[in-house]
Amino acid sequence: xxxxxxTIALPLAAGVVPPLVVLVLCALAGIGTxxxxxxxxxxxxxxxxxxxxxxxxxxLAALVVRQAGVATAGDAYFWVFSAIAVFAALxxxxxxxxxxxxxxxxxxxxxxxxxxxxxxxxxxxxxxxLIYAGAIxxxxxxxxxxxxxxxxxxxxxxxxQSVARASCPCPDGIxxxxxxxxQxxxxxxSRSPATACAVGFGLMAILLFVIFDRMGPLxxxxxGKTGATVxxxxxxxxxxxxxxxxxxxxxxxxxxxxxxxxxxxxxxPAAVLPERASAGTTPQGPDDNPHSIPVYGTENPTAKxxxxx
Amino acid sequence: MxxxxxxxxxxxxxxxxxxxxxxFLTRRNLIVLFLCxxxxxxxxxxxxxxxxxxxxxLHGQAFVIFLLVIAAAEASLALGLxxxxxxxxxxLDADAWKELKG
Numbered sequence: 001x002x003x004x005x006x007t008i009a010l011p012l013a014a015g016v017v018p019p020l021v022v023l024v025l026c027a028l029a030g031i032g033t034x035x036x037x038x039x040x041x042x043x044x045x046x047x048x049x050x051x052x053x054x055x056x057x058x059x060l061a062a063l064v065v066r067q068a069g070v071a072t073a074g075d076a077y078f079w080v081f082s083a084i085a086v087f088a089a090l091x092x093x094x095x096x097x098x099x100x101x102x103x104x105x106x107x108x109x110x111x112x113x114x115x116x117x118x119x120x121x122x123x124x125x126x127x128x129x130l131i132y133a134g135a136i137x138x139x140x141x142x143x144x145x146x147x148x149x150x151x152x153x154x155x156x157x158x159x160x161q162s163v164a165r166a167s168c169p170c171p172d173g174i175x176x177x178x179x180x181x182x183q184x185x186x187x188x189x190s191r192s193p194a195t196a197c198a199v200g201f202g203l204m205a206i207l208l209f210v211i212f213d214r215m216g217p218l219x220x221x222x223x224g225k226t227g228a229t230v231x232x233x234x235x236x237x238x239x240x241x242x243x244x245x246x247x248x249x250x251x252x253x254x255x256x257x258x259x260x261x262x263x264x265x266x267x268x269p270a271a272v273l274p275e276r277a278s279a280g281t282t283p284q285g286p287d288d289n290p291h292s293i294p295v296y297g298t299e300n301p302t303a304k305x306x307x308x309x
Numbered sequence: 310m311x312x313x314x315x316x317x318x319x320x321x322x323x324x325x326x327x328x329x330x331x332x333f334l335t336r337r338n339l340i341v342l343f344l345c346x347x348x349x350x351x352x353x354x355x356x357x358x359x360x361x362x363x364x365x366x367l368h369g370q371a372f373v374i375f376l377l378v379i380a381a382a383e384a385s386l387a388l389g390l391x392x393x394x395x396x397x398x399x400x401l402d403a404d405a406w407k408e409l410k411g
Binding site: 033037038064078082085086089090092093098101102105108109112115116119120121123124127128131132135136139140143144146147191192193195196197199200201203204207208211212232233236237241244248251252254255256258259262263 | 316317318319320321323324325326327328329330331332334335336337338340341343344345347348351354355358359361362367369370371373374375377378379380381382383384385386388389390391392393395401
């Protein structure tokens with residue numbers, strides 16, 4: 001089936017979405033996100049911020065749909081996937097707990113894999129899910145579990161209240177979860193949400209303005225070919241991008257070596273830290289543990305000896 | 310075949326990129342900072358694939374393969390550093406290392 005090249009010629013004067021509307025929508029979404037970010041606000045106010053952002057996105061979507069004319073059947077997939085992706089991305093940055101941020105990011109990756117399938121990049125969609133959602137984000141969740149905060153974080157009233165709340169039988173299920181339920185008080189408030197939202201949504205306004213107003217009429221790709229297959233991608237990768245491919249392998253090797261060096265377990269031996277030697281602890285002899293690689297030049301007098309977990 | 314409109318895909322990629330940038334500036338948890346970096350990667354990947362589909366060549370897809378490689382390398386090194394930093398100060402706060410500011 002060969003679809004001829006279709007370029008919808010719209011009058012250039014109006015653009016797809018007028019720039020003023022783009023600016024107003026971005027300002028509205030910026031205000032909504034600034035309310036939605038973690039902060040010392042009530043939950044209802046944060047939910048109102050989320051509703052404002054969703055309304056702004058819906059208005060933008062309605063404007064784009066109205067300009068495009070009759071929507072074909074395949075367009076529904078695009079709207080569903082992009083709505084899921086954008087909403088999940090918003091929840092990544094506005095959720096209180098890092099585990100939920102990682103899980104919402106998995107949702108973003110899966111939704112954008114769906115967008116890749118729409119753009120005839122099925123191999124990239126599968127690679128995205130396997131590598132990104134399957135390996136990288138699982139590693140993130142592991143590290144979040146490893147780096148959990150202990151129960152009592154300090155003498156602040158927030159910590160005391162949260163410990164008290166965790167110990168009493170609460171109906172909404174706070175008890176029964178791990179120590180991640182007690183949110184550390186440094187991440188309660190986001191850093192200058194108004195300025196960050198202004199910067200972020202200013203950039204988004206500029207990008208959307210360029211895309212919708214300056215790029216001319218709606219561009220559509222020619223649908224002549226049936227799409228590239230995996231063999232074509234492999235041929236292209238190995239014939240025209242050989243050097244880049246080899247460099248990618250070198251980068252991966254570097255990352256492997258680097259993370260092994262970074263994640264060593266043992267601190268420098270007792271001879272380096274004078275207070276440990278004077279405390280009378282027996283110096284640890286050489287062991288067969290490959291993680292106990294001594295690294296010279298790292299004299300850190302404030303390093304404390306943590307117990308084996 | 311559906312009508313693939315370039316601007317819509319670019320808009321989605323740009324929105325996700327800007328949201329990732331916003332989260333990177335705002336959050337203080339080290340791990341969420343790197344998650345927002347990965348969000349920016351994601352937005353750029355959508356744009357790459359969209360342009361590759363528009364020009365009907367495989368340059369976009371090949372570059373996204375390399376983008377995945379870089380993202381994986383960065384994630385492994387960054388998470389190793391985060392674990393190490395957490396062991397030093399026992400906190401995931403990015404402001405705990407404020408004395409590194411110049």
